[in-house]
Amino acid sequence: MTKAERAIETRERILTAACEVIADIGFESISMRKVAEHAGVSKALLHYHFDTREKLFAEAMTHSFAQTGKDTEAGPDTVPASVALARILRSMLPTDEELRQDWKLWQELWVRAQRDTAARHLAVDLYDQLHAWVGGAVERGIASGEFTDCDVAAVSTLVLALCDGLGIRLMLDDPRVDLAAARAVIWRAIAPALGIPEAFPDV
The missing domain is CATH 1.10.357.10 (Tetracycline Repressor, domain 2)
Incomplete structure (x- = not known):
């Protein structure tokens, strides 16, 4: 798997985890740490892909909609x-x-x-x-x-x-x-x- 493919796979895993966490406890209750733990990635890696909760939420919604x-x-x-x-x-x-x-x-x-x-x-x-x-x-x-x-x-x-x-x-x-x-x-x-x-x- 190339570096670019790994990055895409990681991003998909984070978005899937974000959808699950938001659906489970609501956006107002989530933290980047909770999403990172659920995705099995470091908080630093999560912030590399999504620097704010708002951007993560928007991308998660778009990801969910696309599926x-x-x-x-x-x-x-x-x-x-x-x-x-x-x-x-x-x-x-x-x-x-x-x-x-x-x-x-x-x-x-x-x-x-x-x-x-x-x-x-x-x-x-x-x-x-x-x-x-x-x-x-x-x-x-x-x-x-x-x-x-x-x-x-x-x-x-x-x-x-x-x-x-x-x-x-x-x-x-x-x-x-x-x-x-x-x-x-x-x-x-x-x-x-x-x-x-x-x-x-x-x-």
Whole structure:
């Protein structure tokens, strides 16, 4: 392994550790020492890659976001657009422990964004990427004739809003909302605009 490869591997390990620690105890409670210990690196090495907690938090959020939905990327053009969109929805809800960790990071970002300009800009940028992710699937379905022509931006905004609202209730273990119900509510809301059946696809 080259020096550059070792540096990339170390950086990835630190970011993974930061995501886990932030999700576990919250950003306000973390220290660089705790992250370094969890990553198995020295505090000096951690500071070499990230000189402040704020920069570490921003990079950790970006890292977590980049990992979200990687399983939806495999052969996206080989599955119907409705299946691709359903997989995206699955990745945008806390459907497993890894995604629940991602949601904890998002919740930390929401809180920080109310008080910190850099965090607010980061949140808006990540939402733009989510919007484009959903919109891309909708546009593909329209182009292939699987979806009816519709206001792509409006559908994407609706999907994000419903995922946020229902995702929070799933994170709270609200007994009135389970994963199947959340998926069904979202799909029924967008199905008329897309001209597709209201039943959530088998993905």
